Amino acid sequence: MITRTAFVMALALMLAACSGYRQPPTAFHDILTKPYRLDSSDVLRVIVFGQADLNNTYTVDQAGYISMPLIGSVPVRGLTLRELEKTVTKRLKNGYLRDPDVSIEVATYRPVFVMGEVTNAGQYPYVAGMTAQNAIATAGGFSPRALHGTVDITRQINGEVISGRVPITDPVRPGDTIYVRERFF
Structure with missing residues (x-):
């Protein structure tokens, strides 16, 4: 029993180390309430x-x-x-x-980019109030292998590129890149 528990804990630690995921900093969501900053392609x-x-x-x-x-x-x-x-x-x-x-x-607005496990990955026009789920729908929806609950969003904040894993209901900003991961099973 102890060996099994140790094995499960070791496996969980290895998976956590391999994922490279860190919760996004507070600036990732704080930017959503700040005035829009202009950039290329606007x-x-x-x-x-x-x-x-x-x-x-x-x-x-x-x-x-x-x-x-x-x-x-x-x-x-x-x-x-x-x-x-x-x-x-x-x-x-x-x-x-x-x-x-x-x-x-x-x-x-500058476009959003949808990548990963979607039907038609690519660049799509941003619409005010757009969520990650809306962007995925614009890209033809999830592929059969897609993970449905969360997505990885990469956004530029004050010249720094920041990525974070968020629920699909999270709002997106112009210029964001949305990546839909593949599910394990």
């Missing part, structure tokens, strides 16, 4: 009231910039929408417009 709708020539949609490039008439390249990566509005307003005031009224919104 498409922004910029409106400068009374200036139809400046109203347009702009895609954030790989370097994290948008290029607008009059003011040129504007660094966007890591900014909130309000911070970007202030930056654009300040640049337009600097010799171009007397009192610009700027409004910026996200027209299209």
Whole structure:
């Protein structure tokens, strides 16, 4: 009996060591309640009231910039929408417009990526309020070998890439990578 118990405990420790799983830090879920930070592939709708020539949609490039008439390249990566509005307003005031009224919104968020045991792994558009389960459904649902209860999500927070195992009901953010693991049996 003691040998059997020792064997089971040793097996459990080996499996835990092999999994490499750590509970995600609190920042992993805290980011869900913070203002959205812009990054590459976001498409922004910029409106400068009374200036139809400046109203347009702009895609954030790989370097994290948008290029607008009059003011040129504007660094966007890591900014909130309000911070970007202030930056654009300040640049337009600097010799171009007397009192610009700027409004910026996200027209299209950067995509989410669904990998692993799903029918159609790939890149999918993010929709506000999306959960891991919604993303999996968008990817054609689980494959027959998929583990259904939890997924691994990788997300970038303040320039650091963090992964965590979460229930499929957890919300996802634009740019997240969702990995559906294979079940053992």
